[in-house]
Amino acid sequence: MAEFTTILDGFEVMMRLGIHPHEVAPQRVVVSVEMTVVYPGPLGEDAIGEVLDYDFVRTGIRALTAERPFALQETLCEAIAGLCLADARVRRVKVRTVKADVYPDARVGCEIVRSH
Template identity: 75%
Template sequence: MAEFTTLLDRLAVMIRLGIYAHEAEPQRVIVSVEMTVDYPAPLGEDAIDQVLDYDFVRTGILTLAAQRRFALQETLCETIAALCLDDARVMRVRVRTMKTDIYPDAGIGCEIVRERAKFS
């Protein structure tokens, strides 16, 4: 087997996220995703069909941002993690979200790690 880490780092999205009245409109959120991807063997070709195409993660996050409202960053992180784990090659995913504009001196974030259930 061959294990790689695939990263989508600091994707800026406008999303409806929060529980307060001032968060009713979309706000800027930075999303980072780290996926541990397992391939059956080391890569033999320099071809996209040999690896996980991270476009599906970026497109999925942008679709969520455009179509859904989240009350909690925790729920947003869980939803993104589930999106990543939909690809059977993803064994582990770390998702971090950061609201950047709530406080003038700090970001507010959430980070989770999820692993594919191991079957005996």
């Protein structure tokens, strides 16, 4: 069995996220995802069909953040984790979201770790 960590790091999306009146407008949110992916054995070919194509995570995050606003970063992290764990090869996922511009002197974020 082979175990890999597949990473999507620093993915920026503009989305509605928050509970405060000033967060009604879309804001910049930075998303990072680490997925522990298990394959039945060593990879035999240098072909995308052999591995998890991380494009599905990027596309899925873009769709999630475009289709509805989120009040809480915790809920957003949970939704992204669920998206990743929908692929049976993903055994563990860590999702981090950061509101990059909500405060002038700090970034605020949330992180979740889930596994099968």
